[in-house]
Amino acid sequence: MTASTATIGPRTEVPRLDIDPFSDAFLADPFPFHERLREAAPVTYLEPYGVYAVARYAEVHRALTDWQGLQSAAGVGLSNFRKEPPWRPPSVLLEADPPRHDAPRSVLVKLLSPRRLRALEAGWRADAARVVDEMLARGRDFDAVTDLAEVFPLRVFPDAIGLGDSGREHLLPYGDFAFNAFGPRNRLVEEGQAGIGPTMAWIDAQCRRENLAPGGIGQQIWEAADRGEITAEQAPFVVRSLLTAGVDTTVTGIASVLHALADRPEDWRRLRADRSLLPRVFEEAVRLESPVQTFFRTTTQPVELAGVEIPADEKVLMFLGAANRDWRRWHDPHAFDLHRDPSGHVGFGMGLHQCVGQHLARLEAVSVLDALLDRVTALETTGPARRHLNNTLRGFEALPMRLTAA
């Protein structure tokens, strides 16, 4: 570049890449694409969608935490709400910025704090034991997705929220659709669209006060509205945010840690002997697999990122999964390593919008793992993992496994 050009715009060259992060090829195996995105430059421009992208740890961390420069209220998917209407009323949490974001967030932070969740812990551990026992009774071969990772959250989460018994089968498709909807209107969105009407109607109904059981988290959200901490108009959307983000993500998280631990007899033995490693195991799996792969932000003003000036009102795509495997931050980044300190991974995001349900996700995962470790001496795969493609979530369709009962 010549120093004499007086043009406004990027001071550093932004490579323009012809990569579609929502194509089947990318979603099925993102790692070679991540490599190209990370190594091309700290900031790149994705031709197919006309968006900026960051895939290195430092820039992703910066974009996540700088809510002043990179806002969420214009949507955290590809669509810019300032230019096109969202597919549903925007989330009062995920798709909001301060000041509107403050009150709903503080209500959920309190309700989902580790100190509050302790009240659920004994029950969840008992449920985890039951789920694993039921599975063991059916034999040694199982699918870690459909027999365990999906079963446990669906057993405990709807009860914790206080949902009714009927219609719970809508939860997984709703989350799947919502996370697809952060991407472009591609095949995945079109396919989900077909049956989504009744699902959305069921979800909306669950958020109403009269449909939430007393004592549950949903009802406590409404009680916060009684106290004036949030408005009665916000309350159903706060409940909805739990139903959107609370199931598919934890299913994927649990599946990810089982996927990581299968065929690792050494690690399994170590864990059986030392359960204090469990929190670390889960964080390392979240780092490595990054159940939530991407989110967008929108610049509120010209924002400088790694020497590049991104103009105002531009979409910036953050590759959390790529940041969590950036060699600049992580030694031997593609390895699942029980000796690693996974602190600071961005699998739950970072900053103001960091996953408010992260402690709930941890409690679910640790409950399941503990119950398994009590009863199982070995875990091996019996076939290839089958991925479930989603525009945002990196989940599984099937994880065939065999266990050895203790």
Added chain:
Amino acid sequence: MGGDLGGGNAVIDRARSAATERRASAGTLRVARKRVVAEGVVELTLVSPDGARLPDWAPGAHIDLVVPADGADAGLVRQYSLCGDRWRPAEYRIMVQREADGRGGSVAIHDRVAEGDALGFGGPRNHFRMAPAAEYLFVAGGIGITPLLPMIDQARRLQQPWRLLYLGRSARRLAGLAELAELGGAEDRVAVHAADELGRADLDAWRPADPAVRVFACGPNRLLDAVEAWGAPPGGLAPRVERFTAQVSAGASPSAFEVVAAHSGATATVDAGESVVDALRRVGVDVITSCAQGVCGTCETGVLAGDPDHRDSLLDDAERARGDCMFPCVSRSRAARLVLDL
């Protein structure tokens, strides 16, 4: 308004610098600017020593500040409401009124703290959250204006109607009048009542009858008692008030202390410049962290023995008082030895 403090403070500066320098790193804020904003009121602009973003906050939040104590090593912990602009993520602002008969914190800030100093801090925490409302009435008594300033800015951003009743002994002692005039714009939103000119205010004349109006008040106890006595209007909510804390915190962390991971018995010395997490890492004990700022809750750890010096944004006063858990990414120890459930 105001102006930088004169050279009179330079003498005190040198006497005090050794004690503050020792803390000039982890969990500290540097005083970037100190200026007089009203009679007996100084404003401090605080930044992190490396210029990085500070933990996020919202209107109503306060920080715990470790203020140098006269002659002592440990310092005094005092709470100050944040009154700055959170769209400037690398700085906090507080205003401190000199209380000659106070508990020493304000005098220390007025007399012993100078630009360039490093002060330990904790939080921000928020016990006075601004809740959504159709309309706001803010009532400030003197320096009680501090938490209300960012609330007023927020009401303005949301284009929500608000009014402020600002009471004080004399207009000279009221901080922020110029900013308020700007925030209030052309409309008559701010009523200043200086007792030396107008006598006693007829507070009850301000009591809102409309349940859509929410009252947020901060100031001396006598004022807040009167506002609280308004109660909730039919179909509305009671006024929210924040009282100047009467609670005297014990001294802050000694410059170094010992942390013990109970399960392995591993022991580390935590120096003034490092976190408990860093010190434990040196002796092979990993505590998983995420934000490393005391805001996300990831590193919550049980406390088996000792007296934690809480610096997080998460625990409320009752939870702090229990002393049974802490966030070692930022929190420290008041005693020489801290035993954690690790």
